[in-house]
Amino acid sequence: MADDSVGRVGSGEDGSEETANPPGAPMTARTRARSAALWGLVGGFAxxxxxxxxxxxxxxxxxxxxxxxxxxxxIAVASGGIAYAVEHRLHAKRRT
Structure with missing residues (x-):
């Protein structure tokens, strides 16, 4: 267990470390839609x-x-739609 490479994310054989999801990476359409649907549920239940x-x-x-x-x-549809429309702008400005 003395190997320090255990537990590091994306550590290659050459010693370089890569992060799984670097900050500022563009969101995929699937994650944007999922996030918007969850915000819609939050708005409706609230x-x-x-x-x-x-x-x-x-x-x-x-x-x-x-x-x-x-x-x-x-309200759920409206809040989900607003979240889908605005989220990529917030993510681009790193305000999420």
Whole structure:
């Protein structure tokens, strides 16, 4: 176990080390879409949590649960679309 090359990522035989994903590397379309879908889920569920909290505090909404879930779906699609459109700009500026 005295070999120091064990545990290093991308260490070649010539002693050079390569990182698996260097900072500033362009994102693939698949990872951008996956990230946007997850941000969409976060936005939709956050809306549902806030609406449920409002209802628990004895509030009244002008629509029922079907409308609530439809609105949460619309918010999820909108937040996912915004995340997909903006994420590559943030990544290019290294602000992620």
């Amino acid at each position: 809306f549902l949590v806030l609406a449920q909290g409002y209802l628990l505090l004895d509030g009244d909404l002008p629509f029922g649960y079907v409308g609530l879930f439809a609105l949460a779906g619309a």
